[in-house]
Amino acid sequence: MADDRRNGKRERSIPMLRKTISVLLALAMVSALTACAGGDGSSESTPAGADPSSAASAGGASEAEDKTYGKLTISGVTGDPDAFIVAGVEKLQAEHPEIEVEYIPCDNSTREQVIKTAISAGDPPTIGYYWGTRVNSFYDIGMNLDLKGKISEEIVSNVNEGMLEPCLGENGEIYALPMKTVYHTTFYNKTMFDEYGFEEPETWDEMTAIFETLKADDIFGFSTNSATMQDCLYGMTYGELDAKVGEGTAYGVADGTVSVLPGTEAGEVIRGCIEQVQAWYEAGYWYPGDGGINVTQDDANAAFSQGRAACTFIYSGALEVLKNSCDFEIGTFMKPTSEAGITSIDNIEPDVFFIPSNASEEQINTGLAFLEIILGHEIQQTIVDSGQTPSMTSYTFENVDPLLEEVMAELDSGRLQAGVNPCRTSSEMQNFIKQQIFAAPCSGTMTIDQTLEEMERIRLAAGEAQ
Template sequence: MKNKLWLATGTVGLGLILGACAGESGGGDSSSESGDATQISFMHWRGEDKAVLDEIIADFEEANPDIRVEQNIYPSDQYQATAQRMLQEGSTGDVFTSFPGAQFESIQSAGFFEDLSGEDFVSNFDESLIAVGQKDGTQYALPYQLVFNMPVYNKGMFDELGLEVPKSWTEFQEMADTLLENDITPIAFPGADIGPNQFMNSMMMNNAPDEDVFAKLQNGEESLTNEWWVKTLEDFKLLADKGYIQDDALGTNQDSAMAMVANEEAAMLATGSYHMNSLLDLNPDLELDLLAPITVEESEATYEGINTATFMLAVNSNSEKKDQAKAFIDYLSQPEVASKYANETGQHLTVNGVEYESEALQNTSYWIDERNTRFQPRFLITNAQIEDAVLSSIENVLGGEDPMAAAEAAQQIVEENRE
């Protein structure tokens, strides 16, 4: 009891100290009884999906008149901090979403995930894509979205210039040279925000085909000064030195980078499939597809791209409305509901039987079944400070540092934070 009191006050304590520096943001509603219906809270970070989720929720409430669902949305960059506090209280987030990787691990170790293993709706999801929500054989969370964290490219522009999708690092450089000759920046890289954490995945996927490489880095079996990471940094340096990414890339945010691709000043956007809809909103005439740089020779390439099963749906173990929460996840996992969500948000999903209607989604669906993609390596770094060190080394190289020196500086931080 004494411990619990300290825990509660400790949370408030640090929160208040930080509160002097940071303000609270996002909604603050909680789940409650609403008339005769039970109100549950759905906590997530996808503000851009609010409208379509409102429609889905309205349909759900019509089918389940005894349950009301309220969305509590917090921006993704604040979600990590906000989610843990809300889940601890238990008042918000009866249904919540989690990122894979460090956040999943932390929430799981804190015991906030309800075990979903025995639920019927688990079978509505593609079995091969939900492993990321499992721990020791227990299904704690169900990834809903399937995104490809690899560059989006202007297929129409490639066709016009007679360019093929490169299958090796040599071909990639030849392709980039042709684009430069035509006054087109090969890659728009949003280095000020998500660029490094997205592009690192495809840049390293074949330099370090071992999917356990970051687990080994964290336990001391691997080092950032080894060949796989130093080569990745050298490849980044080459992109910068040869002008394959735009000047001042570290000062460019994702909106500016998207504008470069939408205006056809750049051929590729180094983010992911989740930006295809936004690009088409900016320029409906674009024909888009996905393309990951193969940084080795063709014969050595293992992977063709990166996937992430994310937006993992879960039930808060502290919730008093678990049955209603599970009913909502069950509803979201119905193929017709998932199809509506997929088509209106422009996302691929992990749910079986989804019918993709938009051209962009149909044109890229082959990446789900026909291409050899690997799970986003960054999410396999479970220590946030080690992740920061890895990303900082990329920023360091793009800022002009020698790759080995950047790798050594990052490795020092890895060693300081190894558990």
């Protein structure tokens, strides 16, 4: 299956007729868009590595004085807000002391519904905070304000292209902006690997051999958050699908346009990956053995940091947490493949902010000011300081951790691709991939055939819902 995104084009199966949200929302959208029309998107040239948001703010100072700013309400934050959000809020309030701030609480399972309910009810937040490769679940039904021409083109041009891609509409609309990103990776105990004389594995057989050696010393091969993040492990399918079925197949599976039924090419490739994970589980390599399919993130992190598991399949944003809890050197590698010569691919997952399409003029003014601050050098440095990957990769950063540099370097490797995680197919698919894709066959609650059939049912249901 060809994927024209790699040739500069973008394909996404979007229904010809978007769903109607409500008459109230439609009227509010028109009102908001009319009220906020303006901003030519022009900016002066900014030197490479400099902060384009500073130039944009300086150029628009007199215009900003005439604007009225509303309350900054951020919805989609789970738990305590990240340090970069807090720093951005503080800077915004320093510039506009009249702006009040509120965070709308939610968790990962309710995040989407909380934001959508508020927008549909005509009480939108100023900023929606969500996963980049699932933000289309909002803009496909008209819930996102097009930011093109409202945010400086100079700022937009400095956003990492791979992170920005999921935020773009079919006609060049900018429906969201990425702040930072994570990708699924493998962190490993480099100190332990060196002591055993292990090289970073490139194939499943090489990884299995490492696991077997470690088991003899009562060390588990790997841990992972199997309770809610099995997509960290599902990434092993992406390179296999593109290599064995055709380039772009992994994206097609995630897009819901490729069948995964037993007997289909894609289905059989996914079967092979499940069988490999199942073999590791049955051999006792998956921490903590029989209970491996019910491990939380905290438990998986603890097993790794305490040296009970040599590797952990996880997201790159956990680096700082692991560094603070581990007394050994950490290394990272892309997931091994079934055979040498297959390029390992994994999903890049930007964290994005968007402004709802029915936000008031005052909310839009506040939201735009906040976005430009977050994309500025100062706040992007805060993201780097927290051990995470910033969206403005063209900036020059200070005191970058060497391992973070290695993580960030993968962005230029071509092996990280936005949109290949099928969690974006639908909310139901997201829950299935995160909680069942490996747990169901490993626990015996489903056969692999039944697992693939369920994945196909969810895929078809998502298509019908559109």
